[in-house]
Amino acid sequence: DVKVTQSSRYLVKRTGEKVFLECVQDMDHENMFWYRQDPGLGLRLIYFSYDVKMKEKGDIPEGYSVSREKKERFSLILESASTNQTSMYLCASSQGGRDTQYFGPGTRLTVL
């Protein structure tokens, strides 16, 4: 059974803080993804990675960076959090680009 976990379910930060969101998958998947989910906007891809130390920008990478030092772990970094980054953040993984994506439980981030 695929398991994707995220470090926090709820997070509250202040404007300007550096924020780390961690995602871990236990299925040896090649691909990992970070999305944000906002009402009426669906799921929007921030960044994805198809291999260790590899990263590709998604549709809305501005204000975010990522790190993939190990295959099982994919981190999303907000260098200087802003209120418009208040959102639900979902991590996902898949074996290949054309395979099922398995989602983590999500982190609801509030930036005050």
Next chain:
Amino acid sequence: GENVEQHPSTLSVQEGDSAVIKCTYSDSASNYFPWYKQELGKRPQLIIDIRSNVGEKKDQRIAVTLNKTAKHFSLHITETQPEDSAVYFCAALAEDKIIFGKGTRLHILP
């Protein structure tokens, strides 16, 4: 790049009736179309997918159809039940990225 449009944004159907959600895509090279269901407070989960070499796929009460010429695909849920209430997302694969539609909130009325 790929663009996925999903309609309607909200859908209410009587329990036992059928529900249909429609999506269109723009990139004719897209060849993989998954559908995800997200129940309130939970993560999205794949419910069915279809690849471009197939026109229709069925799994119990759920079916998906694909019209490559028109670049649209649809999700059909028959004999709807209360547990079908959720947000449904269509998606299309383009250049190894999956692009999601904005979602459809399905309400099953008693």
